[in-house]
Amino acid sequence: MRFNRIVVALALSLASSIGVAADPDQAIRNTLKAVDPNLPIEAIAESPMTGLYQVQLQGGRQLYASEDGQFLLQGYLFQVKDGKPVNLTEAAESNGVVKQLEAIPASEMVVFAPQQPKTHITVFTDTDCGYCQKLHSEVPELNRLGIEVRYLAFPRQGLESEAAKELSNVWCAKDKQQAMNLAKTRQSVPNAQCDSPVAKQYALGQMIGVSGTPAVVLANGKIIPGYQPAPQLAKIALESAQ
Numbered sequence: 752m753r754f755n756r757i758v759v760a761l762a763l764s765l766a767s768s769i770g771v772a773a774d775p776d777q778a779i780r781n782t783l784k785a786v787d788p789n790l791p792i793e794a795i796a797e798s799p800m801t802g803l804y805q806v807q808l809q810g811g812r813q814l815y816a817s818e819d820g821q822f823l824l825q826g827y828l829f830q831v832k833d834g835k836p837v838n839l840t841e842a843a844e845s846n847g848v849v850k851q852l853e854a855i856p857a858s859e860m861v862v863f864a865p866q867q868p869k870t871h872i873t874v875f876t877d878t879d880c881g882y883c884q885k886l887h888s889e890v891p892e893l894n895r896l897g898i899e900v901r902y903l904a905f906p907r908q909g910l911e912s913e914a915a916k917e918l919s920n921v922w923c924a925k926d927k928q929q930a931m932n933l934a935k936t937r938q939s940v941p942n943a944q945c946d947s948p949v950a951k952q953y954a955l956g957q958m959i960g961v962s963g964t965p966a967v968v969l970a971n972g973k974i975i976p977g978y979q980p981a982p983q984l985a986k987i988a989l990e991s992a993q
Contacts, residue, residue, distance in 0.1 A: 775804055778820035786823070791958075793847075799830055799839060810958030811847020811972070813840050845972030848959050852968060855955075859948040861902040861927045863890045869897030870992035872984070875905035875956045875966040878917045878934040882978035883965045887935040889981035896985040902931065904949040905956045905964050919947040 776795045783790050783806065791809035798805040798815060803824070806814040815824040829836040852873055860873075872893075876883045890900050904922060906915035917934055923943035924930035933940050956966065960974060967975040967984065969991040979987070 775818045775820070778818070779804055779806060779816045780820075782816065782820035782823070783814075798828065800828065803828075805843065807843065807847060810851060810955070810960070811844045812958075812960065813843050813847075841973075848968060848972035848974065849970075851955060851959060852972075855903070855952075857901075859922075859952075861921065861931045862899065863894060863902075863928065864899040865894040865897055867897070868899035870970050870988050871899035871901055872970070872988050873901045873903060873968040875903050875952075875961045875964055875968070877905055877907050877914050877964040878921070879914045880907065880964045884935045884937070886965050886978050887931070892981040893985055896981065896989075898985050898988050903952040903956065905953055905961055905966065906949065907964055910950055910953060915949060915953075918949050919943075922947050922949055 779795055780792065783792060792806060793809050794807045795816075796805050796807075797803075802818055804816045804818060805828075806816055808814065815826075815828065816822065827838055827840045830839050831837070864871075874883075874886065876887075893900055904915075904918040906912050906918055908914060917940055920940040920943050921927060921930040921934050923945035924940065925943075930940050930943075959968075961976075963976060965978060967979070969975065969988055971991045973991060975984075975987065
């Protein structure tokens, strides 16, 4: 089940079928299982708002539920601190994204790094994406500005597409940087075979909400969809690392 990022309150008349459990965790799980048996629940905990529970899905996405599991809420939860609203949902989702990305070994990425990086960005990329190619042409400038670029594969047309095969060739190449440079300049990448992580990275991108390329993930887990010029992207990346 795919939840859109809009606020939805669902009054679920499930008491007759699943009952109201004394344990909020179990009550919420029963409700969500009835709504979607395949929903990837990672954790359930009390939120800062009294009576509202936070449901963390794999990949960092967040839902909220009442203690008895009869109401679900999907959207942003803000807390006002010192007169300023703080988006608790966005912060929790970003932390979840960071956790997922930190679990990926460097050997499964294609990395372009300066000698002394100030911060990094993770880019979900495709080979036949024009704006991906434009972004890649600016990687030297991003490196000069102190930004390490970590590539993950995201074949927009699916795992059976020609782009997916080319991405696998890049990730299986002996020199992945050179292969990426070839792909991004529309040159042929030699065929190569290995235990490619492309499918795994594509699934991860979908799980954290990537729908197009390039999708840039800052060091703090915030996702920026689409192309941004190198100076602007570097400024955002450096500010997010503070």
